[in-house]
Amino acid sequence: MRFKVAAGWKVFNYLTAYINRNAFPREIPIKKPLHGYEYPYIFNITSIPIGKKFDFNDDDREFADILIETMVKFVKDGNPSTDEINWQPASGDENLRYLELKPFSPEMKAPLFGDRLQFWALLTKHYEFDIIRGIHKESLHSKDEL
Structure with missing residues (x-):
């Protein structure tokens, strides 16, 4: 959007x-x-x-x-x-x-869904793994272990 x-x-x-x-x-x-x-x-x-x-x-x-x-x-x-x-x-x-x-x-x-977007944005900001995109921020590789 x-x-x-x-x-x-x-x-x-x-x-x-x-x-x-x-x-x-x-x-x-x-x-x-x-x-x-x-x-x-x-x-x-x-x-x-x-x-x-x-x-x-x-x-x-x-x-x-x-x-x-x-x-x-x-x-x-x-x-x-x-x-x-x-x-x-x-x-x-x-x-x-x-x-x-x-x-x-x-x-x-x-x-639209501002509280939910804020939650995911903060989660992504505070952790090295971007759960929304499914990648590590530094290496840009996906998580491949179970």
């Missing part, structure tokens, strides 16, 4: 912050948006990939409207902003800016 922003691409980040708890079976203890969670809202289907059938409520309908309207705007204009949503692209120092997607009140925030 940072490299695309540096190369001049317009990058519009988002994080899905909304879930319908009725979409998840009781056996699934973690009720958070998953990869592909947007599909029912985009394609008007009534179940998520590992979920169960559920009825759309007012929040679901609003969430679907926001997703579809911003996608249409992006395809037509190259910018997902609407009359109600000022979706700002990532840029320069704000390359981790994102839209928190939720019904009725989506909002711009930053940084």
Whole structure:
């Protein structure tokens, strides 16, 4: 993402912050948006990939409207902003800016997963082995023992 922003691409980040708890079976203890969670809202289907059938409520309908309207705007204009949503692209120092997607009140925030990025950056800074890249900093060789 940072490299695309540096190369001049317009990058519009988002994080899905909304879930319908009725979409998840009781056996699934973690009720958070998953990869592909947007599909029912985009394609008007009534179940998520590992979920169960559920009825759309007012929040679901609003969430679907926001997703579809911003996608249409992006395809037509190259910018997902609407009359109600000022979706700002990532840029320069704000390359981790994102839209928190939720019904009725989506909002711009930053940084995207900032606390997690800070953890990994500090871990990499304080140790000779770069766990993110999988190499020793000095030799640039990977770790080859088990």
